[in-house]
Amino acid sequence: MPGAGNEGRPFDKLRANGVSSLALATGSTIGILGGGQLGRMMAVAALQLGYRAIGYAPEGDNVAADACAGFITAEWDDAEALAQFAQTCDVVTWEFENVPVAAVKALPADLLACPVKALEIAQDRLREKDFAASLGGQPAPYAQVETEADFAEALVRIGTPGILKTARDGYDGKGQWRVRSALEASGIRFPGVACVYEGFVTYETEFSVILVRGRDGDIRFWDSTANLHEGGMLARSILPAGALVEAQVPAARALAAKVADALGYVGVLTLEFFATREGPVFNEMAPRVHNSGHWTIEGAATSQFENHIRAICGLPLGGTATRFEAIEMRNIVGEEALEAHRILAEPGEPHLHLYGKREAREGRKMGHVTRVGHIIP
Numbered sequence: 001m002p003g004a005g006n007e008g009r010p011f012d013k014l015r016a017n018g019v020s021s022l023a024l025a026t027g028s029t030i031g032i033l034g035g036g037q038l039g040r041m042m043a044v045a046a047l048q049l050g051y052r053a054i055g056y057a058p059e060g061d062n063v064a065a066d067a068c069a070g071f072i073t074a075e076w077d078d079a080e081a082l083a084q085f086a087q088t089c090d091v092v093t094w095e096f097e098n099v100p101v102a103a104v105k106a107l108p109a110d111l112l113a114c115p116v117k118a119l120e121i122a123q124d125r126l127r128e129k130d131f132a133a134s135l136g137g138q139p140a141p142y143a144q145v146e147t148e149a150d151f152a153e154a155l156v157r158i159g160t161p162g163i164l165k166t167a168r169d170g171y172d173g174k175g176q177w178r179v180r181s182a183l184e185a186s187g188i189r190f191p192g193v194a195c196v197y198e199g200f201v202t203y204e205t206e207f208s209v210i211l212v213r214g215r216d217g218d219i220r221f222w223d224s225t226a227n228l229h230e231g232g233m234l235a236r237s238i239l240p241a242g243a244l245v246e247a248q249v250p251a252a253r254a255l256a257a258k259v260a261d262a263l264g265y266v267g268v269l270t271l272e273f274f275a276t277r278e279g280p281v282f283n284e285m286a287p288r289v290h291n292s293g294h295w296t297i298e299g300a301a302t303s304q305f306e307n308h309i310r311a312i313c314g315l316p317l318g319g320t321a322t323r324f325e326a327i328e329m330r331n332i333v334g335e336e337a338l339e340a341h342r343i344l345a346e347p348g349e350p351h352l353h354l355y356g357k358r359e360a361r362e363g364r365k366m367g368h369v370t371r372v373g374h375i376i377p
């Protein structure tokens with residue numbers, strides 16, 4: 001069995017010695033599943049706190065590897081590589097919510113910072129909406145669509161406009177088809193995989209709730225930014241988010257806390273919402289650090305990356321207060337990255353983050369820039 005014989009792991013030693021504060025010792029190794037920019041920024045935070053990171057992902061532009069002490073490039077179903085990964089790690093987290101659940105389940109359960117159920121739910125839009133609704137959340141009207149007949153029925157029940165989304169593997173607006181009218185629906189070639197059809201939400205703005213939950217159940221929230229999307233992908237996050245979002249944050253936070261508690265979640269968790277005239281409409285959750293939380297690196301007392309590492313390593317959580325009166329985070333996408341160094345010469349001391357991706361493909365997140373306003377006294 002992969003990873004058998006874990007008695008020597010730091011958490012186990014602490015437990016065996018009856019130590020209640022389960023903090024990983026300096027020099028311990030954090031395993032990160034996934035190799036993208038979120039893993040890269042997590043690994044930097046891990047280094048700062050005296051840990052080392054080991055990444056794991058299939059072949060690709062794994063930019064997290066630059067910040068990791070080691071990186072295993074292997075397929076998600078490579079049992080031997082997963083066992084080797086498990087042997088080197090003291091705790092395992094993920095930076096990507098589409099890591100196959102089977103790969104996570106192949107690891108010893110006591111290595112996982114967070115129950116795999118969080119991934120199972122977040123990977124399936126239908127389960128995600130059912131789960132949020134079961135805890136009192138309000139998603140857009142939705143229907144499970146497996147066949148053309150289901151789609152026709154969903155169109156009658158929910159109406160148009162709406163959006164057909166693949167239930168699994170969609171991100172940044174991929175695997176989605178907008179349906180403006182019944183006529184337009186007839187032109188959509190049904191993708192032939194499990195989908196969700198949901199009503200189009202008329203909203204003022206989008207926002208996210210980002211929280212961190214410690215091993216002891218302590219929960220802290222960062223301020224919610226207004227999130228502006230372009231082509232289904234986050235373009236900018238802005239603080240302050242405006243009166244409508246601020247009024248809806250308490251209800252959205254209450255749902256996010258229920259989700260985190262119900263999952264026994266440890267680490268950073270994100271829920272995305274539409275702010276509508278009728279209140280916050282739940283869109284989706286990401287069981288990980290989030291693009292709309294990048295501003296926290298410079299803008300908050302403790303960044304989402306650092307608090308994620310603190311949480312999974314059993315360290316005390318850091319404060320989440322916003323440090324500036326106004327903050328804007330903007331993604332640098334595609335070829336824009338080729339000229340991104342110019343941003344450094346712009347006024348206002350912009351904070352530039354580039355992810356080191358080799359190919360500046362269209363629509364690819366290559367970096368981000370955060371601008372901050374006055375310091376909050």
Ligand code: AMP
Pocket residue numbers: 140163170171172173174198199200201202206229232233272283284
């Ligand atoms: P998602 O992958 O579900 O987050 O969708 C990507 C983006 O598409 C969202 O951030 C919204 O901008 C937009 N979108 C998704 N679902 C809806 C909806 N039901 N109504 C209106 N806009 C939506």
